[in-house]
Amino acid sequence: MRKNLWIAAAALIGLGLIGGTVWAAEVEMCVPMGTITLEPLSAEAKRVSVEFPHAVHFGYSCQQCHHTWDRESTISGCxxxxxxxxxxxxxxxxxxxxxxxxxxxxxxxxxxxxxxxxxxxxxxxxxxxxxxxxxxxxxxxxxxxxxxxxxxxxxx
Ligand code: HEC
Ligand code: HEC
Ligand code: HEC
Structure with a gap:
């Protein structure tokens, strides 16, 4: 399971500024700040699940990865x-x-x-x-x- 600290919208706007982005709209959502365990969809995994340090990547814009995000709705999984x-x-x-x-x-x-x-x-x-x-x-x-x-x- 995910072991994360969750932060809310106010902090998200701050993060946007670090990334050099000005947010067009305020979005209410919880953003995992710790490590996200990425699980395979396969019925039988060949490899161990991947520990992904999410916030280490916040120097990039959110849309670098969440490439279909419209900045208005909440972000959903891959x-x-x-x-x-x-x-x-x-x-x-x-x-x-x-x-x-x-x-x-x-x-x-x-x-x-x-x-x-x-x-x-x-x-x-x-x-x-x-x-x-x-x-x-x-x-x-x-x-x-x-x-x-x-x-x-x-x-x-
Ligand atoms: C930068 C990280 C990264 C590297 C490097 C990487 N993978 Fe993955 N791999 C992932 C992620 C993320 C997934 C999808 C989530 C999951 O399966 O845990 C995945 C999924 C897989 C899957 C499908 C799921 C499963 O376990 O059956 C296989 C097989 C796999 N990787 C093999 C490899 C092999 C072989 C290499 C080296 C050539 C490799 N990976 C290198 C991140 C990586
Ligand atoms: C757009 C570029 C980019 C993408 C996409 C990206 N990474 Fe990274 N990743 C980086 C950079 C740059 C670093 C080094 C960050 C640092 O150490 O400051 C990094 C570091 C890491 C680290 C090491 C963190 C540490 O603390 O040493 C892991 C593990 C990692 N990435 C996994 C992943 C996985 C898994 C994915 C896909 C789900 C992914 N990354 C997607 C650019 C990217
Ligand atoms: C380097 C790639 C990368 C960057 C940059 C990134 N994320 Fe993510 N994020 C991911 C991955 C991978 C997941 C796991 C999705 C899954 O489990 O399907 C994730 C999950 C999330 C989730 C949880 C989605 C769910 O499944 O409910 C939210 C919310 C989120 N990210 C917000 C953000 C925000 C906001 C930013 C910008 C500050 C951001 N992310 C930047 C890769 C990234």
Whole structure:
């Protein structure tokens, strides 16, 4: 279960300002500030559930991840019906994995992996570019997140 501190709307507006965002409207909702345990949809999980430190990511805009959020309603989970709600990789009529990108993105594992690992890798890539410029610079390398399997799924 989620072990979180929950904060309410007033604090949320403050967070918006840290992210450099001015809120168009006030939204009443509880925002998990601690670690969210991301559970697989699959009937039998191959890997240990992922502990996701939510607030560590609040330097980004909320919509970076909650990409369909309209800023007016409350934010709902990633596997809400019609979103990333497929427990298995969708197959085409020939029984092979579907090549339909929209359908593939509904497979929860693809959605999480491309978002989480995709961003961590992009940060690392930027850091490598910075290191490769060889121009003396005071600019610090940016902190990044895990990209290896067992870093996110701690044991087999
Ligand atoms: C940045 C974190 C992250 C990394 C790195 C990562 N995963 Fe995941 N993975 C997730 C999340 C989040 C989910 C969806 C929630 C869940 O299943 O716990 C997931 C789901 C899965 C699932 C489907 C659920 C299950 O347990 O059967 C598998 C399989 C999986 N990952 C394997 C891997 C493998 C193999 C690697 C390394 C190549 C890897 N993951 C790397 C975050 C990560
Ligand atoms: C780096 C990605 C990321 C960022 C940035 C992010 N979140 Fe989240 N948030 C998540 C994930 C993943 C979940 C878990 C969703 C689930 O369990 O399906 C979540 C869950 C939530 C939930 C609970 C939703 C539910 O299932 O009931 C709320 C509310 C929320 N976030 C609000 C925010 C707000 C407000 C911001 C901006 C200050 C924000 N999030 C920024 C990834 C992010
Ligand atoms: C838009 C970019 C972005 C996305 C999306 C993102 N992360 Fe991260 N993540 C980061 C950055 C940057 C850090 C380093 C933050 C820091 O240490 O200040 C980080 C750090 C982490 C850490 C290490 C935290 C620590 O305290 O050392 C974990 C674990 C993590 N992310 C998991 C995830 C998972 C799981 C997801 C998907 C649900 C995800 N991240 C999505 C950018 C992202």
């Amino acid at each position: 596997s809400t019906q019609g979103c990333h709600d497929l427990a298995e990789l969708p197959k085409g009529e020939d029984g092979r994995p579907s090549k339909d990108a929209a359908l593939q993105a509904r497979y929860f594992k693809n959605a999480y992996h491309s978002m989480c690992i995709g961003c961590h890798k992009a940060v690392n890539q930027e850091n490598r570019k910075l290191q490769a410029t060889r121009i003396p610079t005071d600019q610090k390398l940016a902190a990044s997140g895990p990209t290896g399997c067992i870093q996110c799924h701690p044991t087999e």
